[in-house]
Each structure stands twice: as C-alpha cells, then as structure tokens.
Amino acid sequence: MLSRTAASLYWLGRYVERADFIARLVEATLRLDVLSPRSAGEDAWRSALAVTDTEDGFAASGAVLARESVARFLLSDSAHPGSILRCLAMARDNARAVRTALTREAWQAINGAWLIFDQQVRRLDSNTTLAVVEAVKAETRGFEGAVHRMLRNQTTLFIRLGQAVERTDNTARLLDVKYHILLPEGERVGGTVDRDQWTTILQTVSAVTAYRWLYSDGLNPANVIDLLLSRAELPRSLAASMEETVIALTGLAKSSGTQGAADRMARNRQARAARTRTGDVIAAGLHQHLQALIVENAQLHDAIGRQFKFHH
Amino acid sequence: MRLSIDHRTTYRFTKPQGRIVQLLRVTPGNTHDQTVAEWHISVDCDARLREHRDGFGNRTTMLYAEGPLDRLEIAVSGEVVTSHSDGVLHGTFEPLPPAVFLRSTPVTDAGEVLAGFAHRMTEGHSPLGALHALNRALHERFALDKGRPEPGLTVDDAFARDTATPRDLAQMFVACARSLDIPARYVTGYCDLQDGRRPTPHGWADGWVEGIGWIGFDPTLALSPEEHHVRIAVALDAAGCAPVAGSRLGEGEECLDVEVRVSGQ
Amino acid sequence: MGTQAFDEIMGAGGQDGARPELADLCRWLDETPPDELRRRQHSAETTFRQLGITFAVYGESEASERIIPFDIVPRIFLADEWERLSAGLIQRVEAINAFLVDIYGERRILKEGVLPADLILGNPQFRPEVAGIRPPHDVWAHICGIDLVRTGPDEFFVLEDNARTPSGVSYMLENREAMVRLCPELFAKFRVAAVDSYPDMLLETMKSVAPRGCGQNPNCVVLTPGHYNSAYYEHSFLADSMGIELVEAADLVVDDDVVFMRTIAGRVKVDVIYRRVDDDFLDPLVFRPDSMLGVPGLIAAYAAGNVAILNAPGNGIADDKAIYSYMPEIVKFYSGGAPTLPNVETYRCREPDALRYVLDHLDELVVKLVDGSGGYGMLVGPTASRAEIERFRAALIAEPHRYIAQPTLALSTVPTLVEQGVAPRHVDFRPFLLTGSRGVQVVPGGLTRVALREGSLVVNSSQGGGTKDSFVLLPEHARGGGMTQAMGGMTQTIGGGLA
Structure with missing residues (x-):
C-alpha cells in the first residue's frame, strides 16, 4: 500500500473519531448545563473547552463564554481547526483521496456527515445543537458499521488504528479534566453537581448503562475512573483503546511482514496497563498518570508515522 | 591556452533536508577549439551521480543524495585547453536545428521598446553585421553590474535599468536577435577575462548566421568569445541552462554560496 | 444546417x-x-x-x-x-x-x-x-x-x-x-x-x-494530479479496474535514475507510468524550474530507459x-x-489563396485560432452577426497565420x-x-x-x-x-x- 494512502486512511480514522467525540462531549455538556445552576453551567462549557484543549483558541475568537458561543465554536466554527465541521471536512478530504479503497457505504457516511453542516447550521439554539449532534453521531455510527463490513485488510486496519489512537487521547483528556476541575463553591464532593459531572463523563463515552451492569454500588468516582481506565469491555475505555491499537498494528505487521518501533511501544504500553490497578493510580496521582499517557500516545502516533513512512 | 577552473557551489539549509535531487549542467564538451583535459565533480556527501545528455546536446549530471543533509557542496574543477577561433563554433554537438532558437521564453520575450532598440541599432546591416552591432550597442548602453542576477528578471525590465549583469546582457542579446528573426541562444560557461572571484559562472550568447553557422557574442566584454571562454551549456534562456536545477525535500530556508575562479596560462 | x-x-x-x-x-x-x-x-x-x-x-x-x-x-x-x-x-x-x-x-x-x-x-x-x-x-x-x-x-x-x-x-x-x-x-x-x-x-x-529487463510482471501505475482534478473519477476508475496503484507525484521518488513509489513497506520500483498529468507538471527539473509540482528526476529516469x-x-x-x-x-x-x-476540409489562412477564399466566404465558414490562446477564438459564419464577421475579417488580415477556416458540416x-x-x-x-x-x-x-x-x-x-x-x-x-x-x-x- 502507498504510504500516502495509509496516511489518509489513518487520518480519516482519527478525524471521524474526533468529530464523534466532540459531538458526544457537546451533547453531555448541554445536559449538564441544563441541570446545573447558572455558574455551574458556565463551568461545564469551560471544561468542555479544557477537554478539547482549546481554551486559548476560544479566548482568541473573542466570544463571551456561554452555551451558544462554545457550542458554535466546537461544532461549526470554520475558523477553528478543532471544530466538528473542520474535522469532518478533513475526514472527507482524506476519504476522497482514497475514495476507491472505501466502500460506497463508508464514503456516503463521511459525505453525509459533512453535508449536515452544508445545510442546517445557521443558528445554534439548544434544539438545533442537539439535532446536529444527533445527526453527526448517526453518520459516524454509520461509518463505523461500514468499516466493520469492509474487507478486513490493510485499509480497515489503518482506519481502526487511527480511531484507536484518537480514542485513547480523547478518553484520557476527558477523565483528566473532570478530575482537576474544581467543584463550584459551596458544592460538596458527592453532591448533586458532582454527581452530574460524573454522569456527564459516562454519557460522553456512552457508558451509563455499562456502568450499571458492571458496578452494583451506585455512582462513585473511583468506579467511573476504573471503568474508563481499565475495563476493556467498554469500547471507549483506555484499556480497550490500547488493546485495539495493538490489534490493528499486529494485523498490519502480519499482512506486511514487518514490524517496528510502533508495535513495540503499543505492546509495552498495553502490558503495563494490564498490570496497573486503578486504586494505585488514584493514590499515586491520576493527573500525572493521564498526562504521561497523553504524551506517550503522541509518541506512538509519531512512531506510527515513521514506521509506515507517512512523511517523506 | 590552458584555463583552470574551480567552481564551488555550497547550499546551507536551516533545517536538515530529507533528500536532494539535482540536475547539474557543469561539464564542458569537446569541440574543435575546446579540449577538456581534466574534469571532476565532487560532492561532500554520499551521493549517486549519473551522466546524461539533454535535448540541447548539453552534458548533464543527475545528483541524488539521501539526507539528512544540512549542507551540500558541489565542487567542479578541471582544466580545458582552448584555441583561437574568431568566435565561430566548430565541432559542437548540435542535435537541434537553429530554427528552434527563434522561439522566445517568458523572460526573453522582447517587448516593443526592446525590439525597437534592436531594430534601430541594426538598420541596414547584414545578419552578421546586425549581431555585432547589437553586441556593441548593449555593451555601451549598460554599466556592468557585478552582483548576483535577480531571479526571473525579464529582458524588458532589465532594459529599463542603467546597469546589467552578464546574464541580463546575454538574455537581452538573444531577445533582440530573435526579434530580428535571427536564431540566438544563451550560453553558460567560464571566462578568465573578468577580474578575480565571480559570484556566478559567466553567460553570453550565440547567434546563427546562414552560411557561417553559430557565432559567439559576449556583450559583457563587447567581443566574440574565443580562447578565453569555456562553453558549458546552451538553452533558450539562462534558466534553461542553469548550472544547478534542484529539488529538495524538507522544510526551512536555503542559503546559496557560489564561488568561481578561472585562471589562464 | x-x-x-x-x-x-x-x-x-x-x-x-x-x-x-x-x-x-x-x-x-x-x-x-x-x-x-x-x-x-x-x-x-x-x-x-x-x-x-x-x-x-x-x-x-x-x-x-x-x-x-x-x-x-x-x-x-x-x-x-x-x-x-x-x-x-x-x-x-x-x-x-x-x-x-x-x-x-x-x-x-x-x-x-x-x-x-x-x-x-x-x-x-x-x-x-x-x-x-x-x-x-x-x-x-x-x-x-x-x-x-x-x-x-x-x-x-x-x-x-x-x-x-x-x-x-x-x-x-x-x-x-x-x-x-x-x-x-x-x-x-x-x-x-x-x-x-x-x-x-x-x-x-x-x-x-x-x-526491457523488468521481468514478466512489470510494476504499472496510474499517475493523477490528485483528487481535486476534474477527471479524478476516471483516474481512480482505471487504476481500480486494472488493479494497479493510483499514485500522485509525491508518491514517486527517483533515485539513481530509477523510479520508485513510496509504500508502507518501503520503496517499490515502478516500470510503467500511465500519466494523466500534463508535461509541464512531470518533472520540475526539466519543464518548469519555477514549479514544485512533479517528480524531480523523472525525465532522467525516462531518458535512461528505466x-x-x-x-x-x-x-x-x-x-x-x-x-x-x-x-x-x-x-x-x-x-x-x-x-x-479525411480531415474536415481546412483553409490555412497563412496561405494567400486560402486567405482570399476565406475572406470571400466568411458567412459560410467556421474560423478558428490555431493557437487557441486568444480568448475569443472562434467565428461561426452562418450564425454570426455582421459586426462579428467584420471583426474577424480585420483580425484575419492582420495576422492570417494564426487562423484556419473550415466549412460547416x-x-x-x-x-x-x-x-x-x-x-x-x-x-x-x-x-x-x-x-x-x-x-x-x-x-x-x-x-x-x-x-x-x-x-x-x-x-x-x-x-x-x-x-x-x-x-x-x-x-x-x-x-x-x-x-x-x-x-x-x-x-x-x-x-x-x-x-
């Protein structure tokens, strides 16, 4: 496979995953905002910016921090490279460059997602925001399904690899931000606002039901952290994302007959994660743990680029 | 006469380059009046060099170097024995008919002013007389600019100035000759009549006269090149026979340093 | 008609x-x-x-x-x-x-x-x-x-x-x-x-x-300017139905006068290129020194017969x-x-007899610029207005070598x-x-x-x-x-x- 094709497929995977994640984040934040008193609502949107690491970008846009402005910034701001609109445009551009490697169904999902913004997004009140979010989620789900129905060859492996690497980053950021967000003054740990914030996280990774299945003792931060960190049953957990990364890389190694630094990094990382217990992580400092993971994930991304010669 | 030439081209890159591919036109050919006694191209990194001839008959060399490279030096040196020739070329390799050299290029397309000048300076002359007259007229009109030529400067813009580099004089010459329907071409090479170190190889021109053949004209020196000149390459314009056409793979800026020494004995 | x-x-x-x-x-x-x-x-x-x-x-x-x-x-x-x-x-x-x-x-x-x-x-x-x-x-x-x-x-x-x-x-x-x-x-x-x-x-x-010398199964590719090109569908369609790679210039690299494509498993030699890009964008070292597009060294590999x-x-x-x-x-x-x-009958206006005929029959002929670079390149005599015909008459007299004329079929x-x-x-x-x-x-x-x-x-x-x-x-x-x-x-x- 041409290196350029591989790079496009990998980035296609990353951008679709990122668009999907932001859509979920906006959806969950919207809910938190509606449930919260005014000041806590603002905090919800501030933390959404923190999760996507775009506080500075938002500040530079000159907008006042409020539901509509942040939602617009994250969804449809064409000047913001991290908006869903831009992610989908990039996804579509990459998909177009490898058009013949994709099935028609996969292409139509990408194209359909991109067209959402072509048509409806003019004003974003909370109803239209939800509608857009729903539409984006439907198309990315459609894409995911289409990829699963494609031949299990290098094409799908590169897309899955991109998705897994992106998902690792997203989940780590999500968890990290919640953990060091301060509760609004006067709220207590375990209080309503705190509970709502944890629920929001579960919603963002579509894990509210999964949580109930896996933990019998009600909502509790340590359990939520455990779920997101180490339960491979949950597709968006860090454990599952790291496993998926290894599976995709192993498949590529098998089909191309070569392996390299990226394979070793990914396997080491997964083995270390399997030995790590959530309680120890919390005791030693979750923030440091997650920050290290984010850095390591970026290094893995670079190693993948070198191994498959994405750059000349 | 025996001319010894030392032509050093050094690229420095602000960021290391992944790969470099260059087309070099730095090798003289043998003619009746020019014999290459010794010639070397050396590069200061691991590189592969492949000899070619281009469509104009020039000897070219493809250079392939693998990075990372933060500099690249190409040193060309050798000795050429020349004999007196009155500027008329004999025994050059000529794969193309002269009529090809009637066409202009984007930088050598003479506008009304320059074509008018060519016409005025050559009125009543035979083609041979016209070429000599042009050579003199261009030499007299401009003070010599000893600096580095401005990339992409057109002949019309060059004509509007008071000073001109050898490259621009030669390009104006070919543009004027073509506007008079006389085939003409740009020549690169070396010349020992210019003082000291030069920032570029030399440039002059050839004009075609039916019944005689190709004749060299050097408007920088107001003479026809003979034993003091070593021919390297010809083309429609200076860019077409540039000593180095290059492509690199990598970001950052490049800084180019060229040093040419020619000495005759 | x-x-x-x-x-x-x-x-x-x-x-x-x-x-x-x-x-x-x-x-x-x-x-x-x-x-x-x-x-x-x-x-x-x-x-x-x-x-x-x-x-x-x-x-x-x-x-x-x-x-x-x-x-x-x-x-x-x-x-x-x-x-x-x-x-x-x-x-x-x-x-x-x-x-x-x-x-x-x-x-x-x-x-x-x-x-x-x-x-x-x-x-x-x-x-x-x-x-x-x-x-x-x-x-x-x-x-x-x-x-x-x-x-x-x-x-x-x-x-x-x-x-x-x-x-x-x-x-x-x-x-x-x-x-x-x-x-x-x-x-x-x-x-x-x-x-x-x-x-x-x-x-x-x-x-x-x-x-010669690249064996029974030479490596063939289709070279496209990229997916923004208007004929990209055809390029990808052809590569796909032939089962060969669709490459862009940046996927190709020339080393030692041999063309390679960059793949995830390293460089793979390329023997035959069906290119759908113009000459000007094939090799910046040869055709367009001002351009970054193309494959540097491609013409050298081609001239070397590789x-x-x-x-x-x-x-x-x-x-x-x-x-x-x-x-x-x-x-x-x-x-x-x-x-x-046969060709469609064509009058070359650079030839005096042809020019005379064309000027006499402008209202029946189609007149075209040969270099096509002039913008308003074409006169369709039977449907043209008087003014248009006169404009072309003047242009033909001024620069006859730039025009040809044909009957309307x-x-x-x-x-x-x-x-x-x-x-x-x-x-x-x-x-x-x-x-x-x-x-x-x-x-x-x-x-x-x-x-x-x-x-x-x-x-x-x-x-x-x-x-x-x-x-x-x-x-x-x-x-x-x-x-x-x-x-x-x-x-x-x-x-x-x-x-």
Whole structure:
C-alpha cells in the first residue's frame, strides 16, 4: 500500500473519531448545563473547552463564554481547526483521496456527515445543537458499521488504528479534566453537581448503562475512573483503546511482514496497563498518570508515522 | 591556452533536508577549439551521480543524495585547453536545428521598446553585421553590474535599468536577435577575462548566421568569445541552462554560496 | 444546417424507412413508451451520481459536481462500417506515432520539405527537452482518442486528434454498464462487441511497453494530479479496474535514475507510468524550474530507459491545432498511401489563396485560432452577426497565420430522448486506440457526445451536451468470438429471461 494512502486512511480514522467525540462531549455538556445552576453551567462549557484543549483558541475568537458561543465554536466554527465541521471536512478530504479503497457505504457516511453542516447550521439554539449532534453521531455510527463490513485488510486496519489512537487521547483528556476541575463553591464532593459531572463523563463515552451492569454500588468516582481506565469491555475505555491499537498494528505487521518501533511501544504500553490497578493510580496521582499517557500516545502516533513512512 | 577552473557551489539549509535531487549542467564538451583535459565533480556527501545528455546536446549530471543533509557542496574543477577561433563554433554537438532558437521564453520575450532598440541599432546591416552591432550597442548602453542576477528578471525590465549583469546582457542579446528573426541562444560557461572571484559562472550568447553557422557574442566584454571562454551549456534562456536545477525535500530556508575562479596560462 | 443531416438510424431520407439493418432499433423505440425510456434514463443518471462520475472543477459542495446527461438511445455502427472506419483510424494513429518518432529524432519530414519547419520548430508543443530521447519500443502515442464527425454512411471526418491524455473512456464503460442493466433486450436484438475488456487491453498495452529487463510482471501505475482534478473519477476508475496503484507525484521518488513509489513497506520500483498529468507538471527539473509540482528526476529516469511513460512527454506537437491541417500530408508521408480517413476540409489562412477564399466566404465558414490562446477564438459564419464577421475579417488580415477556416458540416443525427419524445440530435464520436509494442488496436466502441438542444452542433458537456452508448455490431460470421464473451453471455441470459 502507498504510504500516502495509509496516511489518509489513518487520518480519516482519527478525524471521524474526533468529530464523534466532540459531538458526544457537546451533547453531555448541554445536559449538564441544563441541570446545573447558572455558574455551574458556565463551568461545564469551560471544561468542555479544557477537554478539547482549546481554551486559548476560544479566548482568541473573542466570544463571551456561554452555551451558544462554545457550542458554535466546537461544532461549526470554520475558523477553528478543532471544530466538528473542520474535522469532518478533513475526514472527507482524506476519504476522497482514497475514495476507491472505501466502500460506497463508508464514503456516503463521511459525505453525509459533512453535508449536515452544508445545510442546517445557521443558528445554534439548544434544539438545533442537539439535532446536529444527533445527526453527526448517526453518520459516524454509520461509518463505523461500514468499516466493520469492509474487507478486513490493510485499509480497515489503518482506519481502526487511527480511531484507536484518537480514542485513547480523547478518553484520557476527558477523565483528566473532570478530575482537576474544581467543584463550584459551596458544592460538596458527592453532591448533586458532582454527581452530574460524573454522569456527564459516562454519557460522553456512552457508558451509563455499562456502568450499571458492571458496578452494583451506585455512582462513585473511583468506579467511573476504573471503568474508563481499565475495563476493556467498554469500547471507549483506555484499556480497550490500547488493546485495539495493538490489534490493528499486529494485523498490519502480519499482512506486511514487518514490524517496528510502533508495535513495540503499543505492546509495552498495553502490558503495563494490564498490570496497573486503578486504586494505585488514584493514590499515586491520576493527573500525572493521564498526562504521561497523553504524551506517550503522541509518541506512538509519531512512531506510527515513521514506521509506515507517512512523511517523506 | 590552458584555463583552470574551480567552481564551488555550497547550499546551507536551516533545517536538515530529507533528500536532494539535482540536475547539474557543469561539464564542458569537446569541440574543435575546446579540449577538456581534466574534469571532476565532487560532492561532500554520499551521493549517486549519473551522466546524461539533454535535448540541447548539453552534458548533464543527475545528483541524488539521501539526507539528512544540512549542507551540500558541489565542487567542479578541471582544466580545458582552448584555441583561437574568431568566435565561430566548430565541432559542437548540435542535435537541434537553429530554427528552434527563434522561439522566445517568458523572460526573453522582447517587448516593443526592446525590439525597437534592436531594430534601430541594426538598420541596414547584414545578419552578421546586425549581431555585432547589437553586441556593441548593449555593451555601451549598460554599466556592468557585478552582483548576483535577480531571479526571473525579464529582458524588458532589465532594459529599463542603467546597469546589467552578464546574464541580463546575454538574455537581452538573444531577445533582440530573435526579434530580428535571427536564431540566438544563451550560453553558460567560464571566462578568465573578468577580474578575480565571480559570484556566478559567466553567460553570453550565440547567434546563427546562414552560411557561417553559430557565432559567439559576449556583450559583457563587447567581443566574440574565443580562447578565453569555456562553453558549458546552451538553452533558450539562462534558466534553461542553469548550472544547478534542484529539488529538495524538507522544510526551512536555503542559503546559496557560489564561488568561481578561472585562471589562464 | 441540420435539416439535411444524415440520420444514422433513419438514413438520409428522413421518416420513410429506417436503414434496414437497424429496423430493430426503430421497432424498439416504437414499442417502448417514452415514459419507460425516461425512467431508465433517470435510473442510469442516479447511478452515475452515486458513483461520483462527475465533471467540472471540484468545488466546496457536492452540488457543484455535475454529471453529464446520459441518453438511453444507443448509437449503432454496423460491422462493415466499423471495419472501414477502423482501418482509417489505425492508419492515422500509426502515422501519429511515426511522426513523433521522426520529429524528435531524424526530422526527415522537415528535411524533405513536407511540412514548413517553422510550424514545428517554433511551436511551443515541440519540446526540445525530450528531443533525442527514444521511449521504450519507440511508442509515443499509446492511448489516442480521435474525434470524428459523420455526414453519411461511410463519410467520417477527423475533427481533432488527441494524443496527450485523452479522457472519456470511463463514460464509454459506465454507459455500457448502464445499457446492459437497463435495456438488456437490445443486446438480444443486436450482437454488440464488448468494451468491458478495455482495462485489460490498457494494462496489456502498458506491460508491452515496459523497459526491457523488468521481468514478466512489470510494476504499472496510474499517475493523477490528485483528487481535486476534474477527471479524478476516471483516474481512480482505471487504476481500480486494472488493479494497479493510483499514485500522485509525491508518491514517486527517483533515485539513481530509477523510479520508485513510496509504500508502507518501503520503496517499490515502478516500470510503467500511465500519466494523466500534463508535461509541464512531470518533472520540475526539466519543464518548469519555477514549479514544485512533479517528480524531480523523472525525465532522467525516462531518458535512461528505466521507465515507460504513457503517453510520451512531447506528444502535444502531434495533436496541435496548427498541425491538424497538415495531417493528410503527414499520414501520406509515413503510410505511403492516401489517407483513408479525411480531415474536415481546412483553409490555412497563412496561405494567400486560402486567405482570399476565406475572406470571400466568411458567412459560410467556421474560423478558428490555431493557437487557441486568444480568448475569443472562434467565428461561426452562418450564425454570426455582421459586426462579428467584420471583426474577424480585420483580425484575419492582420495576422492570417494564426487562423484556419473550415466549412460547416451537416453533422449526422441519432434519435435521442428529449422532452417531446424521441427526436434527432447531432452527435460526434471519440473512438479510443491503444498502441503497444505489438501494434495498434481499436477499442470496439467509444464515446458518443450528443448536442441535446435542437439543431445545436455543440456537444460540449459544459454547453448542454450529453453522452450515449456506442454499439459496434459484430460481423454475422463471428460467433461467440473472444471479444463478445463476457458481455454477450451475460446479456443473453438476461434477455432470454425477459423475453
């Protein structure tokens, strides 16, 4: 496979995953905002910016921090490279460059997602925001399904690899931000606002039901952290994302007959994660743990680029 | 006469380059009046060099170097024995008919002013007389600019100035000759009549006269090149026979340093 | 114009009797209600849109990607007509190849004074950069599209040669796919030569011109400018159906005069490149020193004989408008006989007698700029205003060498589905020819373009033109020959099932 094709497929995977994640984040934040008193609502949107690491970008846009402005910034701001609109445009551009490697169904999902913004997004009140979010989620789900129905060859492996690497980053950021967000003054740990914030996280990774299945003792931060960190049953957990990364890389190694630094990094990382217990992580400092993971994930991304010669 | 030439081209890159591919036109050919006694191209990194001839008959060399490279030096040196020739070329390799050299290029397309000048300076002359007259007229009109030529400067813009580099004089010459329907071409090479170190190889021109053949004209020196000149390459314009056409793979800026020494004995 | 046109189905005489061999098509048109035809046509166009067979520059929105209208009524060539036409096409393409070999080599045709030397040597399409290079097996124009018009049963005229990167072959293939699916009964009535082997033929052609010494299975690729190019669909379609890589310039690297492509497993040598990019963007070291586009070193690899490039760089001189009017002389010079396939009669205004005639008959002629770079390039005498004619008269007198003139032809028509039902519309035709190391092949089919507006002679897709499938009928005695199999077998089953 041409290196350029591989790079496009990998980035296609990353951008679709990122668009999907932001859509979920906006959806969950919207809910938190509606449930919260005014000041806590603002905090919800501030933390959404923190999760996507775009506080500075938002500040530079000159907008006042409020539901509509942040939602617009994250969804449809064409000047913001991290908006869903831009992610989908990039996804579509990459998909177009490898058009013949994709099935028609996969292409139509990408194209359909991109067209959402072509048509409806003019004003974003909370109803239209939800509608857009729903539409984006439907198309990315459609894409995911289409990829699963494609031949299990290098094409799908590169897309899955991109998705897994992106998902690792997203989940780590999500968890990290919640953990060091301060509760609004006067709220207590375990209080309503705190509970709502944890629920929001579960919603963002579509894990509210999964949580109930896996933990019998009600909502509790340590359990939520455990779920997101180490339960491979949950597709968006860090454990599952790291496993998926290894599976995709192993498949590529098998089909191309070569392996390299990226394979070793990914396997080491997964083995270390399997030995790590959530309680120890919390005791030693979750923030440091997650920050290290984010850095390591970026290094893995670079190693993948070198191994498959994405750059000349 | 025996001319010894030392032509050093050094690229420095602000960021290391992944790969470099260059087309070099730095090798003289043998003619009746020019014999290459010794010639070397050396590069200061691991590189592969492949000899070619281009469509104009020039000897070219493809250079392939693998990075990372933060500099690249190409040193060309050798000795050429020349004999007196009155500027008329004999025994050059000529794969193309002269009529090809009637066409202009984007930088050598003479506008009304320059074509008018060519016409005025050559009125009543035979083609041979016209070429000599042009050579003199261009030499007299401009003070010599000893600096580095401005990339992409057109002949019309060059004509509007008071000073001109050898490259621009030669390009104006070919543009004027073509506007008079006389085939003409740009020549690169070396010349020992210019003082000291030069920032570029030399440039002059050839004009075609039916019944005689190709004749060299050097408007920088107001003479026809003979034993003091070593021919390297010809083309429609200076860019077409540039000593180095290059492509690199990598970001950052490049800084180019060229040093040419020619000495005759 | 138009009123006396030859109709390819109905014949010259208008309504009183179709050409006997094609009576079945008339019956089919009579039996199939226009609404049914329209439904099928709509279905074909929906498929094209879904496949993304679009044209026009790719803009920001999907809506700006348009499809070329498809007409459901096929155009039909009889076997013997096709045989005669093919002979003329082969002769012409052989001459184009011989011309390119000569003009970049010995230049005999100039030395013998058959063509004015300045016409070639001063022409920007003559590329001194590739003079002296001998492509593998001496083939230059591997893929040619010859644009034809027709005025009678055996009267074909060449309108234009395309020897650089002719496009449209994907329409030929997709139109056939659509016809087989939507009108299977026609394939039961007519024995139509298959075109679906085109990708195999093209790949065979590519392999046949691989440089010597690259083994049984040379590595072939298609080179595209990228997915923003308006013909990208065709590029990816061809690469896909040949099962070879579709590369962009940045995917290729030249080292030591050998071309490689960058893959995830490292560099892989490339032997044959079907390029769909212009000469100017092949190699920045040679053609455009100011450009970053292209593959640095590609021409060196090509000159060293290490890679085949289809079509060869420098081919523009063979299909240049200024050369066109000399094609009869060129064909005669290289084939030794009279051209079987004539040009449209052309007056070269650079010749004083021709200029005089043209100035006297401006209201009957089409006048064109030979270099086409002048913007307002064309005068259509019969429909032009007085002022326009006078403007061209002045231009012709000032710069006669820049113009040619041609009579307006009564282009043939083919029944076409239009709003009012089925009506005759003017057509042209682009057959495709492949030249490999073993000679020239004509693809039995091609691209028929149709002017959908009544009376219009303009078939360009940008001006309301559409396309049709082009049936080439097999000779009576050919039974289940190699060319028919795939399509023939398939249609018979379907046709049988429906009958």
